[in-house]
Amino acid sequence: MNLHTRQSRRRFINGALATTGMLGLVTPFDRSDARGSSPIDGGALATFRAQLKGRLVLPTDAGYEAARRVYFWNPDTEKRPALVVRCAHVDDVRHAIAFARTHALEVAVRGGGHSPMGWGTSNGLVIDMAGMNLVTIDPATRTARVDAGALGGEVMRQAGRHGLAPVVGQCAGVGAAGVTLGGGLGWLSGLHGAACDNLLAARVVTADGTLLSVDAERNPDLLWGLRGAGANFGVITSFDCRLHSLGPVTAGDIHYPVREARSVLRLFREFMAEAPDAFQATLNLTPGERGVFVQLCHAGESAEAERLLRSLRAIAAPAKDMVRRQEFADLAGRQPTGTADADFRCVATAYRHELSDEVMNVVLDRLAEAPASTVIGISHYMHGELCRVASDSTAFPLRQSGGVHIRFGADWNDPGLAQRLMPWASEASRLLRASSGERIYANYQSHAGKGSAEAVYGSNHARLVALKNTYDPSNVFRRNSNVEPTSA
Numbered sequence: 396m397n398l399h400t401r402q403s404r405r406r407f408i409n410g411a412l413a414t415t416g417m418l419g420l421v422t423p424f425d426r427s428d429a430r431g432s433s434p435i436d437g438g439a440l441a442t443f444r445a446q447l448k449g450r451l452v453l454p455t456d457a458g459y460e461a462a463r464r465v466y467f468w469n470p471d472t473e474k475r476p477a478l479v480v481r482c483a484h485v486d487d488v489r490h491a492i493a494f495a496r497t498h499a500l501e502v503a504v505r506g507g508g509h510s511p512m513g514w515g516t517s518n519g520l521v522i523d524m525a526g527m528n529l530v531t532i533d534p535a536t537r538t539a540r541v542d543a544g545a546l547g548g549e550v551m552r553q554a555g556r557h558g559l560a561p562v563v564g565q566c567a568g569v570g571a572a573g574v575t576l577g578g579g580l581g582w583l584s585g586l587h588g589a590a591c592d593n594l595l596a597a598r599v600v601t602a603d604g605t606l607l608s609v610d611a612e613r614n615p616d617l618l619w620g621l622r623g624a625g626a627n628f629g630v631i632t633s634f635d636c637r638l639h640s641l642g643p644v645t646a647g648d649i650h651y652p653v654r655e656a657r658s659v660l661r662l663f664r665e666f667m668a669e670a671p672d673a674f675q676a677t678l679n680l681t682p683g684e685r686g687v688f689v690q691l692c693h694a695g696e697s698a699e700a701e702r703l704l705r706s707l708r709a710i711a712a713p714a715k716d717m718v719r720r721q722e723f724a725d726l727a728g729r730q731p732t733g734t735a736d737a738d739f740r741c742v743a744t745a746y747r748h749e750l751s752d753e754v755m756n757v758v759l760d761r762l763a764e765a766p767a768s769t770v771i772g773i774s775h776y777m778h779g780e781l782c783r784v785a786s787d788s789t790a791f792p793l794r795q796s797g798g799v800h801i802r803f804g805a806d807w808n809d810p811g812l813a814q815r816l817m818p819w820a821s822e823a824s825r826l827l828r829a830s831s832g833e834r835i836y837a838n839y840q841s842h843a844g845k846g847s848a849e850a851v852y853g854s855n856h857a858r859l860v861a862l863k864n865t866y867d868p869s870n871v872f873r874r875n876s877n878v879e880p881t882s883a
């Protein structure tokens with residue numbers, strides 16, 4: 396599609412959604428999310444622009460449409476920021492926070508922009524870290540220094556050049572900082588824990604503009620909080636993480652016809668219950684011709700992988716088997732399960748402590764009614780090192796063996812489809828969410844309301860409130876799995 400057609404379509408989309416009242420569109424400087432905002436005069440904007448080493452994007456600027464977008468773009472997440480600050484230096488972050496506070500603009504911090512809630516955008520001021528994306532590997536200490544805008548895939552690629560691997564998310568396009576700050580479940584979590592367990596140090600600009608160094612000696616209380624609740628305390632401008640030596644892995648997808656969904660799901664449960672720490676897999680179920688497919692990675696010996704895969708290959712005749720021996724960093728080239736250039740996307744999620752019969756039945760029922768261009772994913776089977784770490788040793792508490800993360804995703808281009816696809820996803824997740832004692836994984840949080848912070852942080856919540864009172868008492872950083880300070 397050429398640019399003109401795309402822009403025309405975008406204008407149509409905005410118009411269509413606005414007239415159906417789905418978006419609650421605001422004019423460029425109507426900061427309806429801001430609390431008691433004060434007008435921005437041209438002089439203040441000019442001074443702010445002059446302070447920045449990076450770029451300020453305003454609603455009237457070319458590039459604004461792209462600058463305001465995030466990955467999950469839909470009527471619930473669409474915003475019109477008053478300003479997007481494309482940071483090029485730590486000082487830009489400081490100036491942006493100060494400007495937002497002076498003008499009472501809601502702050503959104505964006506890394507890779509993959510939050511299901513669209514937390515990387517806002518009607519206020521967006522601090523976009525994408526331009527600060529350097530990754531430096533120190534092979535001697537097996538660590539990486541990662542600027543906040545770097546994507547997980549880039550950390551994989553850079554580390555891979557030294558025979559090393561990070562724990563980051565399974566999708567290369569996810570922000571390395573974003574995934575780490577919310578916990579971080581990846582292919583290597585069974586062997587090496589969550590991404591946040593491998594977080595060693597960070598530089599953080601807090602709400603009052605202070606640049607803090609955080610590690611085991613300096614501000615260790617904050618290091619604990621960054622490991623799972625990190626978006627709450629400031630803007631992380633860079634961080635250091637542990638890397639792991641890793642040779643080739645066995646990885647790829649095995650596809651089955653959709654009629655085999657029930658038997659593959661059953662086998663997947665049995666298989667994952669016995670899987671070694673080095674193995675991780677995601678089961679995707681789609682109603683379309685892509686059928687059912689398992690994406691997997693075994694970070695160990697080839698012979699063990701072949702032995703493990705025997706049962707996955709025998710359960711039904713695979714329609715396609717693309718598993719092969721490859722470098723771990725090659726997985727950074729793997730595409731997410733949806734359509735790469737879809738105009739709209741949504742996801743609704745649920746976490747369950749086990750893949751019970753009841754869960755499987757709900758999943759299969761929803762698959763039977765799934766509209767085209769939807770996918771149901773069952774991922775991050777909780778096991779291994781991830782679950783050996785005590786749930787209070789980091790802010791990220793979800794450490795129960797056998798737990799699974801279930802997502803109902805959709806993408807589409809015709810704006811009218813939102814009314815069909817979004818309720819399908821949210822209803823499916825509602826059916827799976829526990830009616831009491833619900834737990835939520837911060838990185839997959841797709842709904843928020845009373846009690847959701849407790850559902851995310853469990854028994855760590857009270858300690859996080861105390862930290863929030865210290866580091867962000869006015870709740871400047873609230874577009875996240877938000878811990879509300881008692882003082883706000």
Ligand SMILES: Cc1cc2nc3c(=O)[nH]c(=O)nc-3n(C[C@H](O)[C@H](O)[C@H](O)COP(=O)(O)OP(=O)(O)OC[C@H]3O[C@@H](n4cnc5c(N)ncnc54)[C@H](O)[C@@H]3O)c2cc1C
Nearest residue numbers: 505506507508509510515543564565566570573580631875
């Ligand atoms: C296709 C896809 C695949 C995914 N795969 C995985 C996976 O394998 N494992 C997993 O655990 N999760 C996964 N996720 C979830 C993902 O980890 C979270 O959505 C994560 O928060 C995204 O980070 P981001 O920087 O890309 O997103 P953003 O929307 O930019 O940010 C997400 C949150 O982090 C905050 N944040 C980001 N950067 C900073 C910073 N520098 N300082 C302070 N706060 C910051 C934002 O304010 C926001 O609250 C996936 C998501 C998608 C869409």
